[in-house]
Amino acid sequence: MAATSADRLDVIIFGASGFTGKYTVYEAVSVLNGLRWGVAGRNREKLQQVLKEMGAKAQKDLSQIPIIVADVFDEASLLEMAKRCRIVVNTAGPYRFYGEKVVSACIEAGTHHVDVSGEPQYMETMQLKYNERAKERGVYIVSACGFDSIPADMGVIFVEKNFDGVVNSVETFIESGMKDGAPTDVGNAGLNYGTWESAVFGLAHADELRAIRKGLFPRRLPKFYPVLKQRPLMFRSTEVDKVCLPFPGSDRSVVMRSQRFLYDNDKKRPVQMHAYICFPSWLVAITVAFFASIFGLMAKFQVGRRLLLQYPGFFSAGLASKSGPSEAAMENSFFKMTIKANGWPKSDRLAESTDQYTEPPNKTLSVRVTGPNPGYGATCVALLSTALTILRESDKMPGTGGVLPPAAAFSKTSLISELEKHEHGMKFEILANK
Template identity: 80%
Template sequence: MAEDRLDVIIFGATGFTGKYTVYEAVKVLDNLRWGIAGRNHDKLKAVLEEMGTKSKKDLSHIPIFLADVNDEASLLEMAKRCRVLVNTAGPYRFYGEKVVNACIEAGTHHVDVSGEPQYMENMQLKYNERARQRGVYVVSACGFDSIPADLGIVFVEKNFDGVVNSVETFLQSGVEDGSAGGGAALNFGTWESAVYGLAHADELRGIRQKLFPERLPKFYPILKHRPLIFRSSEVNKVCLPFPGSDRSVVMRSQRYLYEHEKKRPVQMHAYVAFPSWIAAIAVALFATIFGLLSKFKFGRDLLLKYPGFFSGGMVARDGPSESRMERSFFKMTMKAVGWPKSEKLGECTDQYTDPPSKTLMVKVSGPNPGYGATCVALLSTAVTILRESSKMPSTGGVFPPGAAFAKTSLISELEKHEHGMKFEILANK
């Protein structure tokens, strides 16, 4: 790549996630050359002023680039100006593909925080081979909550000292003072992505049939689903199935590692934890209404017009307050079950005859999951590509983060930063 390129450009910097990515870039991209991009020069300049004041740094020297998702020439010109493009402009199902295409054409790596399985898997289907030929890495799901899940399993396998059969994840989030209130927790853009993602969930089957024409073999014992609502002894909370993209992201990583490195794939189920039965049932009711409404245009219009009402006050068009973000946290507890090293089989396709006898409990945690830890994780993936591409698979391609960064020091990079993530072992039996 040309030496006059910047290391990183943050695209979509005037959006809610984008501007906090700019804030975290002051520390995470220290000693790197970076810039920002978007449609409006005045708004981009205002973001640098606002985030400069917040970080107590003069950001007036940061380069500004104009690019619009509806102007493919501008996207290509932007992509040619950097080595890694950090894309915060969602929903990605509407705006992501043109940016990915521009990056591959320009020979520029691309990372984003999509939680939209249809977009991510469609990009892998359409662009993986071309990205590989161009030596470009395209990695989605580089924020909360897929980084804790996917890299958490990487951490589990590095510390298991044996063969992992299955992992269950239990996600908890809240605010430090324990209050139930505190205002909105999510930005409208995240809500919008969820509405359209669920509305078009039936697209996934067709995409996956083309992307993965051959099914993975079954490995025993098969990890069973928990009840729809249950109390988990692992976290002593009431849990529901987690509706996000964690499992789809993790299983893409596990498939890649099985097919290319002959590693037995880890089975995985994801759950979200609540403090009481009442809270869990209320969320389940909201989720049911959300799911029904998202299937129809009239319902989607209502969800997008009144996000606060249909989310129980958890979503606002102007995003959560600074106070709410500063007090928020997440914990993802992971229970891994498998066999000790002494019982390892010869081939990854071999089946065990004895039940799993080893357990490892791990926790991944951090502050401000939506707009602190997410932004740090996104930028850390960019830094890792710049510094450790030789440890990444193949010469490029479209990857989930676990497959892309399994052999890199991304976990250590995440642990370095104030708003990063901590990976720790809770119990090893």
């Protein structure tokens, strides 16, 4: 029997027995304090074990948290799960294989949905297929709600709110590492197997994006000048004094989708963006580039993908594993994203968003977004914070619903303030304003 609106839980964490899911349960104890939440997955015993384990870690009795059995291969169970809550927090990836049926069930049930996908093909396909239906049903579907897309996408919003002018372009420089004084035997924070699997199949099917984007955006944006040029393949950045490579994640695609939305809906000049990942030395950067080249080549062929998936530790130089990183490694890890913006002061603002500047940008702003345990602390807090924001501030979100990237959904909300409240959240700060 479907739950009445009064019986509905506020939040259900789906995929709670997975690696990301169980740490989302741990963070839910504090982030969702005061809300009615439950967990869902295909195995009740595993879910009970997660509640016991994470309850002990959080020093909280979670034995009364509702458990819902739902399986991605049983669409009826997904629909019943979606009907039992106001928002589904979906941690069950890779979303390319398992995400769409959950999204479809949520829209049918009139239930919001957030996830931590970093898979452009999945995210953009969901927008293409379900955006109009989500609007009709009054449902928000928001992906990329974790590290590293939240720091990048909401970081650009933070830049624009503090720029006091018009931003032409931003460059992001992301670093991660272990805290000073961390024990030498904890290993690295690394990736769990699901994240590695998503990366393998995402790269393998990257050529799908052109057709998806042609359907999603049949009308191209006008060109805005000056155009932000891509840096060299490998370079030393004066902004962070590190050796940098182009960042291979979904940050740029997520930010550009948000900027396109804000241009189409708010007539705001879109910010151009390029993303880079930083390393402490040329040797480390060259080594990473070497492994990345092998990864990219192997992902294009079925036999190569099979090897990558069978031996993640070997082909990632120990970064990915089927067991995931250790607790100690996660607790001692951190990330830092520096964002450098260029633009014009308020006094030079043009009358229309489509007008072109004749003078080069003459104003800069640098900001930084930082946080601990990026993969399974900051990510889980960000994911839950987006759910909380939808529940509390849907009146500040665009329209009545839709399939949206984070900044498009949350630019006018207090999401950044919410992220800054929590121990494993994120801090946004201004470094220099010239």
